[in-house]
Amino acid sequence: MEVEKMDENEWKYHGEGNQSLVVSHCQRCVVLRFLKSPPNQNKAPEEILHHLQNIVDFGKHVMKQFFGENYVHHGEIIQLPLDFVRQLCLKIQPERPECRCDKDMDTLSGYAMCLPNLTRLQTFRFAEHRPILCIEIKPKCGFIPFSSHVSQEIKHKVCRYCMHQHLKVANGKWKRPSKYCPLDLFSGNKQRMHFALKSLLQEAQNNLKIFKNGELIYGCKDDQDCVSDWNELARHLKPFFFPSNGLVSGPHCTRTIVKELIHVITMALLSSTDTCRAGHMKTVPLSQGRSYCEASAFNKELVRNGKHKLESSGLPRGCVLYKTLQAQMLDMLDIEGLYPLYSRVEQYLEEFPEERSTLQIDGPYNEAFYEKLLDLSLEDDGTVAFALTKVQQYRIAMTAKDCSIMIALSPCLQDECSEQRPVVLTSKSRFTFSVSVLDLDLKPYESIPHQYKLDGEIVNYYLKNVQAKEDPVMSNLFKENEDCTLVLHKV
Numbered sequence: 001m002e003v004e005k006m007d008e009n010e011w012k013y014h015g016e017g018n019q020s021l022v023v024s025h026c027q028r029c030v031v032l033r034f035l036k037s038p039p040n041q042n043k044a045p046e047e048i049l050h051h052l053q054n055i056v057d058f059g060k061h062v063m064k065q066f067f068g069e070n071y072v073h074h075g076e077i078i079q080l081p082l083d084f085v086r087q088l089c090l091k092i093q094p095e096r097p098e099c100r101c102d103k104d105m106d107t108l109s110g111y112a113m114c115l116p117n118l119t120r121l122q123t124f125r126f127a128e129h130r131p132i133l134c135i136e137i138k139p140k141c142g143f144i145p146f147s148s149h150v151s152q153e154i155k156h157k158v159c160r161y162c163m164h165q166h167l168k169v170a171n172g173k174w175k176r177p178s179k180y181c182p183l184d185l186f187s188g189n190k191q192r193m194h195f196a197l198k199s200l201l202q203e204a205q206n207n208l209k210i211f212k213n214g215e216l217i218y219g220c221k222d223d224q225d226c227v228s229d230w231n232e233l234a235r236h237l238k239p240f241f242f243p244s245n246g247l248v249s250g251p252h253c254t255r256t257i258v259k260e261l262i263h264v265i266t267m268a269l270l271s272s273t274d275t276c277r278a279g280h281m282k283t284v285p286l287s288q289g290r291s292y293c294e295a296s297a298f299n300k301e302l303v304r305n306g307k308h309k310l311e312s313s314g315l316p317r318g319c320v321l322y323k324t325l326q327a328q329m330l331d332m333l334d335i336e337g338l339y340p341l342y343s344r345v346e347q348y349l350e351e352f353p354e355e356r357s358t359l360q361i362d363g364p365y366n367e368a369f370y371e372k373l374l375d376l377s378l379e380d381d382g383t384v385a386f387a388l389t390k391v392q393q394y395r396i397a398m399t400a401k402d403c404s405i406m407i408a409l410s411p412c413l414q415d416e417c418s419e420q421r422p423v424v425l426t427s428k429s430r431f432t433f434s435v436s437v438l439d440l441d442l443k444p445y446e447s448i449p450h451q452y453k454l455d456g457e458i459v460n461y462y463l464k465n466v467q468a469k470e471d472p473v474m475s476n477l478f479k480e481n482e483d484c485t486l487v488l489h490k491v
């Protein structure tokens with residue numbers, strides 16, 4: 001990219017989260033990702049550069065090992081003319097959702113990350129202008145804690161996402177709770193995955209976005225009360241799924257298109273498109289802990305219908321969900337078991353502050369950092385080294401619990417499909433696709449006390465306001481469903 005010739009008119013607002021703001025190039029398949037900070041808390045340019053370098057290194061040396069080369073795009077740092085950045089910031093300001101304007105885009109350092117635009121990622125090497133459909137999912141934590149450090153029984157039964165929904169609605173973050181449960185999505189069972197994806201389509205919140213040719217066509221843009229218009233979505237998707245226009249419009253057409261969409265997403269999420277170095281590293285057997293969440297609407301429906309056996313088909317080893325879950329499961333102790341270890345490291349750092357850099361708390365996130373993550377032992381020998389390893393593994397897990405998965409699909413004809421590209425078929429079309437993982441910035445060490453506090457708030461709110469008011473019939477049904485062991489005594 002010729003940075004001297006940068007023109008803000010060639011870029012447009014693309015999206016943002018809590019930490020960064022993304023603009024996309026109008027013609028080329030690239031984006032610029034800028035860091036954000038609260039007003040009047042600008043960081044020095046060297047600090048921004050260091051932070052961005054850490055993000056790139058972490059993607060390159062750590063997350064690529066967990067997910068594999070093809071899933072992770074670490075990007076590169078780019079230094080831009082300050083005048084261009086200032087003009088760009090002014091240009092995009094009116095497009096920004098109000099709820100994100102509590103932070104400003106960094107316009108002082110001139111540094112940003114340059115990445116491929118994953119919503120327009122070409123799945124064909126030569127096809128320049130093929131239509132592209134892209135689905136972005138932020139799946140959140142897909143397992144129930146199995147750690148013995150968990151103090152509240154409810155955490156072994158209901159997943160964090162489902163509990164957190166109630167607090168979010170109470171706080172006004174969202175108007176309605178979602179029926180999505182990450183455990184259904186991560187179950188590998190097609191029926192449960194279908195239910196999870198349908199729930200995301202009903203209440204997207206910040207967990208689902210759909211882009212057509214790089215433009216956001218579905219998902220929450222601004223307010224907490226976004227309406228899910230499936231008919232409008234079906235209108236956008238019809239040319240992808242029914243290219244010869246064979247399907248009449250109406251509710252049946254909408255339902256069929258949504259079903260086909262869910263099918264292609266499921267197939268892409270379950271496909272194994274990459275191998276990775278950490279592939280042999282099995283954090284925790286997937287069978288450990290409960291494989292379903294008692295609060296999941298799918299589960300409740302089954303129980304109501306007298307069916308107590310919830311299927312969990314398991315995930316194929318190479319698929320993106322499996323890899324995400326394995327990285328998430330590096331949180332083996334739960335925040336309750338981790339917090340005392342964090343305090344041990346803190347105490348050590350208070351005594352020996354100069355050790356902070358040797359311990360690689362703020363990077364560099366290099367090969368040596370990755371190697372230290374591989375020790376999965378849970379035997380606490382009382383050392384700072386043990387505590388630190390668990391803290392760093394927890395930070396990786398938190399990152400994987402908050403990342404997003406992007407699936408880019410482009411229609412192809414039968415004779416066009418290459419053997420190197422995965423293909424998914426629907427009733428009337430076929431797509432080549434690529435899967436990527438984004439927002440893999442390592443969660444800061446400093447966020448651990450916040451995680452500890454938030455965990456308590458989520459659980460206490462749930463116990464006080466939801467579980468206490470739960471339908472007693474439902475609770476009894478669950479009790480009947482609990483596993484029981486028959487103990488035989490000698491007489």
Ligand SMILES: O=P(O)(O)O[C@@H]1[C@@H](OP(=O)(O)O)[C@H](OP(=O)(O)O)[C@H](O)[C@H](OP(=O)(O)O)[C@H]1OP(=O)(O)O
Nearest residue numbers: 017018019138140164206398401402443447451454
């Ligand atoms: O704690 P959670 O689960 O609410 O996750 C936060 C996300 O909220 P969500 O629940 O997904 O709506 C939150 O997302 P939103 O800003 O609400 O879209 C951020 O991703 C936040 O990350 P960071 O601390 O800014 O790096 C996330 O915080 P971390 O816990 O990942 O640090």
Ligand SMILES: Nc1ncnc2c1ncn2[C@@H]1O[C@H](COP(=O)(O)OP(=O)(O)OP(=O)(O)O)[C@@H](O)[C@H]1O
Nearest residue numbers: 015016017018019020022031115116117118119439
């Ligand atoms: N390489 C990319 N290609 C296309 N779109 C992208 C890319 N990177 C980010 N985006 C879009 O920008 C949005 C915000 O980016 P990102 O998730 O990295 O922000 P964040 O502030 O780090 O998020 P969080 O709130 O989770 O901390 C994403 O949800 C996605 O829609």
